[in-house]
Amino acid sequence: MGHGRDGAAATTLAPAGVEAIARTMHALSTPSRVQLLLRLRVEPRTVGELVEDVGMEQSAVSHQLRVLRHLGLVVGERAGRQIRYRLHDDHVAQLLDEAVFHVEHLTAATPSE
Amino acid sequence: MGHGRDGAAATTLAPAGVEAIARTMHALSTPSRVQLLLRLRVEPRTVGELVEDVGMEQSAVSHQLRVLRHLGLVVGERAGRQIRYRLHDDHVAQLLDEAVFHVEHLTAATPSE
DNA sequence: TGAAAGTATGAACGAGCATTCATTCGTGTG
DNA sequence: CACACGAATGAATGCTCGTTCATACTTTCA
Secondary structure: OOOOOOOOOOOOOOOHHHHHHHHHHHHHOOHHHHHHHHHHHHHOHHHHHHHHHOOHHHHHHHHHHHHHHHHOOOOEEEEOEEEEEEEOHHHHHHHHHHHHHHHHHOOOOOOHH | OOOOOOOOOOOOOOHHHHHHHHHHHOOOOHHEEEEHHHHHHHOEHHHHHHHHOOOHHHHHHHHHHHHHHHHOOOEEEOOOOOOEEOOOHHHHHHHHHHHHHHHHOOOOOOOOO
């Protein structure tokens, strides 16, 4: 549906593309970052607010926000003493939505190996 | 568009859900697994074929296929001496498509900083 | 049945990385 | 201007995990 790229469906995708996918998906590969992103999907939040939201230490939150920032998934803007973070754009929100959606519908692996 | 789950959009998603997302997305967080999945999206392949496709060692391919199997993303079926792998279902193919699509359209992080 | 092809498995090694602790930087406030 | 608050940074640590090497398992064939 919709985005049926077939350049991507080629026998082997460009190595650069593969690496880019892995790098971006890596952002969603840890509970802490997923939690941060999902929280930011609801509304912009300051670092301090995020710290209380997810129950991590301030330093850990800052470190992970930096990772997400460098991946272009979130942006931070100064507001007085604090810095308010938000998702970079709607693409990120969509990516999150679809990750949630698909994971919810995956058959959760066959327990019988 | 489409799957607008709002249970997922709650202030904080269920911890179990967050972990599930992270675990599944972890499968797409490494170039080797992305390469394998993208190759399998085109058509089913035996282990030996995948080894030649992606240029990894047979052992490495088997190990990564096991990871993907346990996550319910691929399934393997015996065919004589060899084992033919394929994506578990269309959900996985869609997830791959959307990962490729979104990553292609992400603004690639701010080069500054 | 013995050998070879195809694949899986286990141990070991090393790199990547998430977290913590301590510190520094920037910004308001008295 | 000194101080408190909010956030970022750097070093250190422990763990996860991808890869390799060696080996065992399964199936086919002579």
